[in-house]
Amino acid sequence: MNVQKIASLSPINRRRFAQMCAGSLPLAAAACRRSKDRAYSRGNTLIAAVDPHNNDRPLTPDTEAEFLVYLPLVRMDEHGERQPCLATDWKHSADYLEWTYRLRPGVRWHDGRPVTVDDVKFTHDLHSRPDSPVYQLRTECTVHDESTFTVRGIGWTRWAGADSYMSMVPKHLLKDLDYQKWNEWDFWLRPVGNGPYRYLRYQPGTMVELEANPDYYKGKPKIERVVLKFTGQAGLTELLSGNVDAIRENKQPRAVANDSRFQTYWEPNPGRTWAIIWQNAHPLFRDRDVRRALSLAINRRELVQVLNLPSQLALVDGFYTEPQLRRGEGSEPRYDPAEARRLLDEAGWRQRNRDGIREQDGREFRFTALTLAESSVAQTALYVQDQFRDLGVRMDVQPLDGGVMSNRRNTGKFEAMVYYFPSTDNGLDVCCGERAHLIGYRNPQLTRLIEVARTTADPEVIEDAYREMTDLLRRDQPIAFLFGFGTAHIVHRRVKGLSVPSRADPLRCTDDLGLEEER
C-alpha cells in the first residue's frame, strides 16, 4: 500500500465534522420524540401479536388464540372452578375418572350447522389417537342421547382438566380429511368454529382477521374485529409503534415499564418453575446440609426485582396444584444467609482462601452451573453466582442452548444447572422416581408418593401426596426452587376488562372485553 492511500484515510477537518453533527441533529431529535398514539385510530378492532409455530396457522388447537374461534366444554374461573361453556352441567364418578356432561342446546358452527354430541365424540376420538399431533388424551367418549355424553380417562396420562383447554372441532368438515396431513389442512387457515369470533380473511405471512359472531351463545361480543398479526420477534416494536394492542412476553420489557400507554397483566404458569438442579451424586452436593445452605443463600425476592418480574410472582419451595396455589398454600423458600454460613461451617467448609472461596482439605468449593444462553436465565444464574460469592462459594456459569441443556439434564452430565423444572409429578419423577439417577437423588418414600399422585384423578388424594412430597423436598433440597413461570401480557390501555390472574390473556377472554373509544 502506498503512502497516498494511507493519507486518504486521514480524519476530516473540524468544520466538516461539525457540519455532519449538525446534519444528524434532526435525526437524533426524531429518535427522542414521543410518538403519536395510533392505537385509537383503529376503532373497534383489537390487534394482537402472535408468533404461530405452525407457519401462519394461529388457530390450530392448543394455540394461544384458539378460543377466539372454538369453544371448550367448560372454562375455569379465577377460583379454579369449572364454569359452563359448551357444556351446561356435569357430574363425575367417585374416582373422578368418568365425567358426564350435558351439551348446551342451540349452539351452531359458523357455517350454520348445529354443534352436536357427535362433534364432541369426534374431537375426543381424534385427540385420543396414539399418534395425535396435539393431545394424548387416552379417553373413551360415549354418547348417551342427543345432549349427554360421558368421557372416561383410560390411560397413563391424567386427562382431567382437558375439558377446559380442549376445543371442539366440527366433524362434518374434518371427518374426510387425511389425518396424517393434519398440519397442512387449509381448514386451519380458514377455520369454522363455534366461538365468539368467526373467520373473515387471511393474508399469508401477515395476519388472520376475525369478526364478532352475531350467533354466539353469550351474544355478539363488544369488540367487532380481532386481527392476529404474525409479528414473530418484532412484537415489542410493533406495540411501541402503535401497530398492535397486545403482545405476550416472558417478562415485562423495560421499554414499556414506564410507558403510560400500556398495562402489564401477569399470568402465572404453575406447571413450571425455575430451579437450580444439583447433581446430588457430586461430592460437593452429597451433603444435604450443603444443599440447604446454598438454597438459604439465595434472596429470591431481590432476584425477582432484578429480573423486573412482578412482585406477586409465586415463590414456592415444593410442588403444589393450581387450587393449592390459589388458596395461598404455597410456602416461600427461606432466605437466611447467616444460617447458610453456619451450615457450611458445620459441614466442614470453614477456611477461606485469599479469593474468599471456602475450602475443605485443600479443595475449593467451586463448581460449574449450566444455564440457557437466554438473557433472563443467564441473568438469573449471574445473580445466584453473586449471592454464592458472598457465601464463599464459587459458581462458574456456562451458557448452553436449549437442546444441549435438555440433553445434559437427561443424561445427568452436569454439576448443577439453572434450568426450568416441571412442577408436576412428571417433574418429580425426574428427581425422585425411576429416572432419579439423573440427578443422583433417590428416595423410596417420594417414589411411592409419585405413584400415588400419578395413578389417581382424585384432587384431594393428589393434594395430600403433593403436601407430603413438598415436605420431603423441603427437607432434602435435591433441587433449589427459584421462581415460577409466567407470561406477561402487555396490553394497550384502551383494552378494558382484563384482570389478573385468570383474565390476564386478552385472547382467552376477548368476548368479555371492550375497547375504549377515541378521546
Place this chain on the structure above:
Amino acid sequence: MGWYVVKRLLQAIPLLIGIASITFFIVHLAPGDPMDVYLEERYRREVDPQVIELIRKKYGLDQPLPVQYVKWIGNLARGDLGESFRYRRPVASLIAERIPYTLQLTLLALLLDALVGISLGITSAVKQYSTTDKVVTLGSLVLYSIPGFWLAVMLVLVFSVNLGWLPTSQTRSLDYELLSTSGKIADRLGHLVLPVFVLGVASAAGTARYMRNQLLEVLSEEYVLAARARGLPETSVILKHALRNALIPIVTLYGLALPFLLGGAVLIEKVFAWPGMGLLAVEAIGARDYPIILATSMMAAVLVVLGNLLADIAYALVDPRVSFDATRKA
C-alpha cells in the same frame, strides 16, 4: 463453454455427496436430542412414553444412525427433503414458501449494494483525496463497522416507532388486499425500505472501498496513461478503459454472492419478522430440526458450487484473457 459447464457440474456431484455425508453426521453429532426440544416446545406437559416412541418411530429416529443416513441420502436423491419435526410439514413446501421472501430482500439488497457501492467507489477513486473522497471513506468505514442488527433496531426506533414513516416489520400491511395495484406496490416497497437498506448499505460500504482501490490500481496502469496520451476524454478513459478492468474482481465477488441470495440474512429477518430462509434455518438449528437443517445446508452447498461456476463464467465473459478452450486443453 458448454463442455466446461457440464464438466464442472459432473465434478460437483461427488463433492455434494461428500458435503451431504459430512453435514449429516456433524448435525447428528451435535449434543441434544430433537425429541427433547420437540416435546418441550410442542407439548409443555406430560407426554406418555409410548407416544414419544411413536413420534420417534414416525421420524425414523429409532433407527441406528447409518440406517437413518442411507434413508436420508436415498430420499434426497429422489428430491424428498423429509418432514420438519417442528412444523410437521414437508420441508420442500416450507422452503418454497420462504424463498420468494428471501429473494425479494436479497436481490434488492444486492442491487443497492452494486448501485451505491460501485458508484461511490468510482466517485471516491476519481476524486481521490477530495472532501467527497474523505466523506465516502469515513462513511464507508462507519457503516461497515456498525453491526447490522444494531443499525436495524435503531432505524426501526427512529423511522417506525417515533416518526411512524415506515412499517416496523413484516412484508405487507394489514389492509394490503384492500389497496389498489399501485397502493400494493407502494406498500410492498415501503416494507422493503428498512431491511433492504440495512442489508445493502453495509455491503455497499465494503464494495465502495473495494471498488475505489481496484479503480485506483487500474488508473495507475500504463494503458490508461496511453489512453490519456491519445487524448481520449477522461469520462471515456474511466468508463470504457479503466472501469471494465476494475470490475473483473467485483463481478467474481457477485457470483459468489449466490448462496447469500437464498440463504437470507438471519438477524435482519429476525428484527423485521421477515419470513425468509435465514430465519427458518436458524430456528431449525435451535429446535434440532434435522430435516430443515440438512435441507438448508445442502441448498447452501449447491449454491456455493453454482456460485463458483457462475463466477468463473462471468470472469471469462468480462476478461477476454480467460478462455474455456484454454482450460479444456490444459
